[in-house]
Amino acid sequence: MSLALTPTVPGRSTRLTVLVNDGEAAQIARQAAAAGLSVSAYLRERALGIAAAPEASPEAALRQMDGLIARMEADLDGAIAALAQIGAA
Numbered sequence: 001m002s003l004a005l006t007p008t009v010p011g012r013s014t015r016l017t018v019l020v021n022d023g024e025a026a027q028i029a030r031q032a033a034a035a036g037l038s039v040s041a042y043l044r045e046r047a048l049g050i051a052a053a054p055e056a057s058p059e060a061a062l063r064q065m066d067g068l069i070a071r072m073e074a075d076l077d078g079a080i081a082a083l084a085q086i087g088a089a
Contacts, residue, residue, distance in 0.1 A: 018043075034067020036060040 032042035
C-alpha cells in the first residue's frame with residue numbers, strides 16, 4: 001500500500017493505493033454500487049467501521065436488494081457445487 005499527498009477533496013489530503021485482482025475489483029465495485037456509494041466511500045466506510053446512512057430513495061433500496069440477492073445466489077451456487085462434489089465422492 002502506498003501513501004501519496006494529493007489535496008483534491010477538502011478535508012482529505014492522503015491517497016491510499018491498494019492492489020487487488022480483477023475479480024476483487026469487480027466485487028468491490030458491485031458492493032459499492034449496491035450500497036449506493038462510490039468505491040472510495042464504500043471502502044472508507046468498511047475500513048473505518050462506519051455504518052452507511054439509510055438510502056432515502058426506493059431506487060437505491062432496490063439497487064441494494066439486487067446486490068444482496070446476487071451475493072445470495074452466488075453463495076447458493078457455491079453450496080450446491082460443494083454438495084454435488086460430496087455426493088459424487
